[in-house]
Each structure stands twice: as structure tokens, then as C-alpha cells.
Amino acid sequence: MAGSGKAHLRGREDVLIRAEDLVVEFPVSKDRVVNAVSGISLDVKRGETLGLVGESGCGKSTTAKSLIQLPPPTSGTVNFAGNDLTELAGEDLRRTRTDLQMIFQDPISSLNPRRKIGDVVAEPLRVWGPRESTEQKELVNAMLEAVGIDPQIARDKRPHEFSGGQCQRISIARALVLNPQVIICDEPVSALDVSVQAQILNMLEDLKADYGLTLVFIAHDLAVVKNVSDRVAVMYLGKMCEVSESNSLYATPAHPYTRLLLSSSPVPDPEANIDVTMVEEGDIPSPIDPPSGCRFRTRCEYATERCAQEEPVMRPVYEDHFVACHHPLVSVPEPAEVSA
Amino acid sequence: MTESATPSRSEALLEVEDLSTHFSIGAGRLRAVDGVSFSLQPGQTMGIVGESGSGKTVLSRTIMRLNLGNNVHTSGRVRFLDKDLLELPMKAMTDIWGQEIAMVFQDPMTSLNPVVKVGRQVSEHVRKHLGVSKTEAKKLAVELLRSVRIPEAETAIDRYPHELSGGMRQRVSIAIALACSPKLLFADEPTTALDVTVQHQILNLLGMQQQERSMAMVLVTHDLGVVAGRTDEILVMYAGKIVEKAKTAEIFQTTEHPYTEALLRSIPKTDQPSHTRLAAIAGRPPTLIEISKGCSFSPRCPYAQERCFEEEPVLEETTPGHYTACWYRVGTPENQEAWDKNLAAGRLSTLAIDQGHIVDEVPVNVGSGGN
Ligand SMILES: Nc1ncnc2c1ncn2[C@@H]1O[C@H](COP(=O)(O)OP(=O)(O)O)[C@@H](O)[C@H]1O
Ligand SMILES: Nc1ncnc2c1ncn2[C@@H]1O[C@H](COP(=O)(O)OP(=O)(O)O)[C@@H](O)[C@H]1O
Ligand code: SF4
Ligand code: SF4
Ligand SMILES: [Mg+2]
Ligand SMILES: [Mg+2]
Numbered sequence: 001m002a003g004s005g006k007a008h009l010r011g012r013e014d015v016l017i018r019a020e021d022l023v024v025e026f027p028v029s030k031d032r033v034v035n036a037v038s039g040i041s042l043d044v045k046r047g048e049t050l051g052l053v054g055e056s057g058c059g060k061s062t063t064a065k066s067l068i069q070l071p072p073p074t075s076g077t078v079n080f081a082g083n084d085l086t087e088l089a090g091e092d093l094r095r096t097r098t099d100l101q102m103i104f105q106d107p108i109s110s111l112n113p114r115r116k117i118g119d120v121v122a123e124p125l126r127v128w129g130p131r132e133s134t135e136q137k138e139l140v141n142a143m144l145e146a147v148g149i150d151p152q153i154a155r156d157k158r159p160h161e162f163s164g165g166q167c168q169r170i171s172i173a174r175a176l177v178l179n180p181q182v183i184i185c186d187e188p189v190s191a192l193d194v195s196v197q198a199q200i201l202n203m204l205e206d207l208k209a210d211y212g213l214t215l216v217f218i219a220h221d222l223a224v225v226k227n228v229s230d231r232v233a234v235m236y237l238g239k240m241c242e243v244s245e246s247n248s249l250y251a252t253p254a255h256p257y258t259r260l261l262l263s264s265s266p267v268p269d270p271e272a273n274i275d276v277t278m279v280e281e282g283d284i285p286s287p288i289d290p291p292s293g294c295r296f297r298t299r300c301e302y303a304t305e306r307c308a309q310e311e312p313v314m315r316p317v318y319e320d321h322f323v324a325c326h327h328p329l330v331s332v333p334e335p336a337e338v339s340a
Numbered sequence: 341m342t343e344s345a346t347p348s349r350s351e352a353l354l355e356v357e358d359l360s361t362h363f364s365i366g367a368g369r370l371r372a373v374d375g376v377s378f379s380l381q382p383g384q385t386m387g388i389v390g391e392s393g394s395g396k397t398v399l400s401r402t403i404m405r406l407n408l409g410n411n412v413h414t415s416g417r418v419r420f421l422d423k424d425l426l427e428l429p430m431k432a433m434t435d436i437w438g439q440e441i442a443m444v445f446q447d448p449m450t451s452l453n454p455v456v457k458v459g460r461q462v463s464e465h466v467r468k469h470l471g472v473s474k475t476e477a478k479k480l481a482v483e484l485l486r487s488v489r490i491p492e493a494e495t496a497i498d499r500y501p502h503e504l505s506g507g508m509r510q511r512v513s514i515a516i517a518l519a520c521s522p523k524l525l526f527a528d529e530p531t532t533a534l535d536v537t538v539q540h541q542i543l544n545l546l547g548m549q550q551q552e553r554s555m556a557m558v559l560v561t562h563d564l565g566v567v568a569g570r571t572d573e574i575l576v577m578y579a580g581k582i583v584e585k586a587k588t589a590e591i592f593q594t595t596e597h598p599y600t601e602a603l604l605r606s607i608p609k610t611d612q613p614s615h616t617r618l619a620a621i622a623g624r625p626p627t628l629i630e631i632s633k634g635c636s637f638s639p640r641c642p643y644a645q646e647r648c649f650e651e652e653p654v655l656e657e658t659t660p661g662h663y664t665a666c667w668y669r670v671g672t673p674e675n676q677e678a679w680d681k682n683l684a685a686g687r688l689s690t691l692a693i694d695q696g697h698i699v700d701e702v703p704v705n706v707g708s709g710g711n
Binding site for chain 1: 391392489491505507508535536537538539540541544545547548562563564565566568569570588589592593602603604606607608609610611612613614615616617618619620621624696697698700
């Protein structure tokens with residue numbers, strides 16, 4: 001069983017979501033598959049924000065979608081509030097799924113251009129909401145207000161009459177209208193200007209507090225992820241590299257890939273040290289034929305023979321800070337024996 | 341060109357004077373670039389930053405005389421070495437492209453031909469501009485691809501653009517841009533579509549090539565992080581105008597314009613603790629069509645006072661080499677006073693910065709107490 005260990009998972013009783021050994025494969029030809037997600041385990045406590053970070057194609061969106069079973073993973077389990085979603089089907093699954101809503105990167109195209117904003121936000125209510133149309137209307141108004149949009153002005157307008165940031169807020173209102181427990185945000189600010197990004201990030205923090213939400217927040221910008229997350233998971237080529245309480249991850253990254261990401265991220269400070277020596281791309285492997293052992297080894301300056309032979313397993317390095325690497329960038333006490 | 345420790349204005353490689361580019365559109369005249377002046381010395385790097393729609397691309401394309409459509413009105417002067425670019429016949433301009441001024445865009449496919457092998461695209465460019473033989477050009481192409489760190493350049497020349505990663509395609513377009521050793525490279529968001537590690541390599545590559553070739557560069561980006569460690573000077577654009585211009589370290593350390601300051605405060609940073617509240621900028625940029633009195637940032641500015649709504653601030657040299665267009669510059673006692681006054685009055689644009697709330701609608705050009 002492919003898997004990078006589960007030492008980073010917490011007690012079942014403490015968490016709202018617990019996904020174990022998620023594998024998602026996409027067939028590309030008769031005997032070849034894209035190994036999009038290869039044994040990811042994660043958990044999220046109630047009221048927590050888990051950040052998922054990594055470069056494009058590492059499997060962030062696929063992981064997120066497999067949490068809500070759209071589509072279900074090839075294998076693995078997703079436990080949500082005591083139910084294994086991979087075991088649910090039909091009406092039961094759809095009902096449970098109303099508790100887990102998702103928002104996407106491109107707000108304008110994720111809203112139906114022909115529908116009025118009021119109807120866009122009310123859409124999830126048609127199946128699962130209150131029957132009474134006045135009650136529905138009140139809910140829609142309340143949600144639009146919660147995201148800072150005046151329902152009296154907005155209800156009868158269409159998406160193109162709003163800016164990108166406003167459309168993203170409208171899609172958040174739609175996600176909130178069924179009073180979900182979890183919102184999965186897939187790159188919600190990646191297409192926005194920084195000043196608008198700041199509004200959305202602040203707003204997500206406010207909504208989280210006001211509605212007691214639990215968030216999974218995906219982005220490729222490390223600073224953005226840190227800003228909203230309590231805990232951050234770094235992914236590379238379908239695997240989890242490092243999971244940590246967020247401040248600790250940035251202060252003392254233990255995985256060579258995390259450190260590479262951090263040292264590559266542009267910092268708005270002219271005094272910051274830039275490593276100007278890196279000019280080569282390195283060998284970026286394909287998820288169709290990933291490297292043996294550690295998937296990062298083709299780009300890792302610390303790789304040894306062992307890294308090609310043996311897959312590293314998640315293990316603790318600091319308090320609430322875990323890494324899957326044979327030669328982490330810390331002096332580790334003897335690796336704790338971890339059951340995988 | 342003579343060498344001297346303190347380059348005078350006349351030694352500038354590029355000098356842009358009062359440049360404006362307006363578009364006639366149905367609703368009126370859209371002032372995409374309005375009265376921009378700056379100069380660039382040989383070998384220097386200028387960063388142009390601003391949020392989307394601030395006029396960065398139109399400014400770059402105007403300077404390079406790239407096609408902007410037939411509804412365009414340009415005025416001002418662009419001097420490159422001893423040539424007045426806006427006055428040159430198109431034929432002379434095409435000779436300058438690629439030879440003396442080259443460009444790299446966000447999407448490398450805008451300059452690459454999808455159905456021609458990359459090696460041939462580089463060698464044809466070399467042949468056309470350097471007039472060398474076919475075999476010589478092929479050799480040069482391999483060398484150029486090597487210089488932009490494309491692995492196994494000898495075999496890579498036989499690839500089509502779609503067979504390469506985004507980063508590799510950008511390297512090919514950089515190879516073409518560098519082929520004739522231009523004196524100036526315009527890079528318009530060259531790494532915006534790339535992953536951070538690839539962005540980092542490409543920016544390093546550009547910097548390295550620039551040094552090797554003593555080439556000047558204009559680096560256009562929406563990302564203040566990208567320009568921070570990689571430019572000598574920065575222009576901050578807002579609504580088609582330069583609002584602040586200074587040496588890179590100064591822009592960050594002694595920020596003077598309220599817009600620059602607001603941008604910097606709205607960016608999350610990895611050295612801030614998680615859950616740090618970010619500054620939000622109220623409202624939206626102006627449409628660029630209606631001409632408004634006063635400062636174009638005034639509806640959104642946390643410090644705006646009566647004067648800001650009436651009188652447009654001019655870009656003034658505040659300390660040597662630092663230019664700012666603002667009546668109440670950040671760091672002055674007047675600025676502090678304006679802040680206190682607006683905060684006490686509950687001005688929405690001031691609260692947005694202070695508390696990070698969303699404010700969509702801000703009244704345009706009304707008194708400073710208005711909220
Ligand atoms: N429907 C699909 N069919 C085939 N491959 C896919 C599909 N969706 C995603 N992939 C591949 O799976 C990998 C992970 O993709 P994704 O989860 O979208 O990454 P991320 O969100 O981190 O950018 C990529 O290699 C991508 O090309
Ligand atoms: N061909 C055109 N016709 C009309 N308006 C244009 C044209 N090109 C750009 N604009 C407008 O000019 C302004 C500046 O655009 P641009 O220079 O592309 O901004 P930036 O590169 O800073 O994002 C925008 O409002 C844009 O819509
Ligand atoms: S396991 Fe080996 S190859 Fe992988 S990140 Fe650690 S040192 Fe590098
Ligand atoms: S203080 Fe006045 S002049 Fe300065 S940016 Fe604000 S509105 Fe413009
Ligand atoms: Mg994705
Ligand atoms: Mg642009």
C-alpha cells in the first residue's frame with residue numbers, strides 16, 4: 001500500500017475530518033495511470049484551518065475533491081463527523097455533502113452568467129433548503145450581507161456586473177447558504193489582485209469565527225497559506241512531505257522541498273537574501289511514472305541511495321510538526337517508531 | 341556611450357517624456373497611460389508595479405510601438421539612444437525590435453510558433469538579424485538554448501513548444517530575446533504563469549544574463565515581491581500614472597505614497613504570524629474614462645483631505661531620486677494628522693486600511709469627512 005505514514009494524524013475523537021490513505025489514479029491509456037494522489041492522509045479539527053500547499057499538479061485539487069467524493073478516491077477512506085463518506089451513496093452521500101462546500105479559483109466562471117445573483121445563491125436551497133420561499137429569500141439576503149454585498153442592489157443583477165473579488169464573495173455566500181460545517185477553498189484568491197486578496201482572506205477569517213467553520217484552504221502562495229492556516233500540509237507529486245502547525249513550518253522547515261519552496265518565494269523586502277545561484281529547472285518527474293522511494297529525490301540536493309530505495313515515512317520532528325524525509329533539515333531525536 | 345560615475349540625463353539609454361496613451365472607446369476616451377516620464381540608464385533594471393489595469397502593459401507596448409489597435413492616441417516622446425522611437429518609420433522600428441530592444445511576455449506562446457521546432461525558431465531569428473549561415477545559426481541556437489539552461493540543448497532543438505514545460509518555453513522565448521544581445525529587455529510579467537520554483541530560476545536567469553550582457557531591463561509585474569530584490573528602481577503605477585518612483589530600497593523602506601503603502605500592507609508575508617489581519621483598500625480603481633478632479637486615489641485613500649479632491653498632486657522630487665505624487669506623504673506630520681482626523685470621522689476608506697473590512701462603494705471626490 002502506497003502511503004507516507006500517519007504519524008501526523010491526531011486522535012479520531014478530536015477531528016472533524018480524517019482522510020486515510022487516499023489514492024486517486026486517472027487512467028490515461030490501457031496500462032498507464034496518472035498517480036495524482038498516492039496515499040495521502042490528513043485530518044482537520046473542528047474550527048481549524050488546514051492549508052494545502054504545493055506547486056501546480058501536485059494533487060491539491062484532486063485531494064480536495066476526493067474529500068467530498070467528487071469523484072470518490074480510487075482507494076482510501078474519508079471520515080467526516082463519524083461517517084465514512086466512501087461508504088455512503090446516493091441520497092445519503094448528497095445530504096452529508098451539504099455539510100462540505102467547495103469554492104474555486106475562478107469565481108466568474110463558477111457562477112452561471114445567465115442567472116441572477118439571488119438565484120445563484122439560492123440554488124443549493126432548492127433541494128436542501130427550507131420549503132418556504134420567504135424563508136429562502138431571507139437566508140439568501142443574510143448570506144449576501146455576510147459577505148459584504150447589499151442584497152437589495154445585488155439580487156437581480158448578474159455575475160458580469162460584479163468584479164472578480166465580488167464574484168468570489170458571492171460564491172462564498174452560495175457555499176454558506178446551507179450552513180455547512182466545512183468549506184474547502186481551492187485557490188480562492190489566486191486570480192485576484194493583492195488588495196482584493198486581502199479582503200477575501202480577512203473575510204474568510206471573520207466568517208470562520210462567526211459561523212464556526214472548519215476550512216481546508218488550498219493555495220500555491222506560501223505567504224497566503226500561512227496567513228489563514230492553523231496547520232499546513234506541503235504536497236509534492238501526490239505525496240505529503242511535511243505537516244505542521246503553521247508558524248513552526250515557516251520558522252523551521254524540515255523537508256528539503258518545503259525549504260526550496262520558501263527560498264523560491266518572492267518576498268516584498270529588498271533586504272531579503274535571494275539565492276541567485278538556482279537557474280536550472282532540475283528533473284521534474286511525471287506523475288505517470290513517479291520516481292521510486294522519495295518522489296522528490298530527482299530534485300533533492302540531499303538525496304542518497306536510501307532515498308531511491310525506500311519511501312520516507314511521516315515522523316515527528318518538533319511539537320506538532322511532522323516530516324516524511326530520510327534526511328530532514330533538523331537534528332532529530334531517534335525517529336520515533338511510527339505505525340503506518 | 342561614455343562611461344562616467346554619475347550618469348547624466350543625456351546618457352540615459354531610454355528616456356520617456358510625458359507619454360500618454362488613450363483609447364477611443366464607445367463610452368469616451370480611456371486614459372490608459374497618462375503623462376508618464378522616466379529614464380533608464382544602461383545596464384539598470386527598472387521595475388514597474390501596479391495592480392491589474394493600472395497601465396503597465398499599455399505603457400510597455402507604447403514604448404516598444406507594438407500594436408495597440410487603431411483606436412489609440414499616443415503623445416509624448418520616447419528616446420532610445422539617439423532615436424525618437426515614436427517618430428521612427430515602422431521599418432526602422434522593426435530593425436530595432438529583437439536587435440536592440442527585445443521583449444518577453446507572460447505567455448511565451450505569444451512569441452513562439454506552435455508548429456515550428458524550437459531550434460528552428462531560434463536559428464531563424466538569429467539568421468534574420470545577424471545574417472549568418474544556416475549551419476552557423478544552428479550552432480548559435482544550441483549555444484543560446486544552453487545559455488538559458490535548457491538541458492540537452494542538442495536534442496531539445498528538435499522539440500515543439502507544446503512538448504516543453506511552461507518554464508522551458510519561457511526559456512526558449514528568452515533565448516530568442518537575447519539572441520542579438522539587445523541593450524534593453526522588456527519583460528512583461530514573465531513569470532506570472534509559472535510555479536514559484538520556476539519563477540525563481542527564470543528571474544535568476546534573467547538577472548544573470550543581464551549582468552553578462554550589461555543589458556538594461558524593464559521588469560513589469562503586479563508582484564512587489566518579484567521586484568523587491570531584483571531591480572534598481574521601481575515605478576509604482578496607479579490609474580495610468582506614476583504615483584511613486586524611487587530606488588528599490590527606498591520604495592520599501594521609506595514608502596511615501598499612500599497607495600504604495602496600502603499595497604505593501606495588504607500583502608501577507610511569511611515572517612508575519614498566522615492570522616495577521618491585512619489592510620484592505622476600499623473601493624475600486626477609477627474607470628479611467630471620466631476625468632475627475634483631484635488625486636485619482638482620493639476616494640480610496642485613508643489620508644485624503646479636502647485638497648486631495650480638488651487639486652491633482654504632481655510627481656515631485658521629495659528627496660534626491662525619490663518622486664511622489666501626494667499632498668500628504670506617508671511619514672510626514674501632515675499625514676499623521678490626516679489619518680487621525682479621518683479615523684475620528686469614521687471615514688470608510690480609512691477604516692478599511694485600519695481594520696481590514698471590505699468597503700465596495702466609496703463616494704467619488706466628496707469632502708474628506710464624507711463616509
Ligand atoms: N481528470 C483528470 N484526468 C487526468 N489527469 C488528471 C485529472 N485531474 C487531474 N489530473 C492530473 O493529476 C495531477 C494532480 O492534479 P491536481 O490535483 O489538479 O493538482 P493541483 O491542484 O495541485 O494543481 C496532475 O498531474 C493533473 O494533470
Ligand atoms: N486596446 C485597448 N482598448 C481599450 N482599452 C484598453 C486596450 N488595452 C488596454 N486597455 C485598458 O487600458 C487599461 C490599462 O491596461 P493594461 O496596461 O493592460 O494594465 P496592466 O498591464 O497594468 O494590467 C485597462 O483599463 C485596460 O482595460
Ligand atoms: S527523503 Fe531523501 S530525497 Fe527525499 S527529501 Fe529527504 S533527503 Fe531528499
Ligand atoms: S493623501 Fe491625498 S494626494 Fe495623497 S494619495 Fe491620498 S488622496 Fe492622493
Ligand atoms: Mg488545483
Ligand atoms: Mg499587464
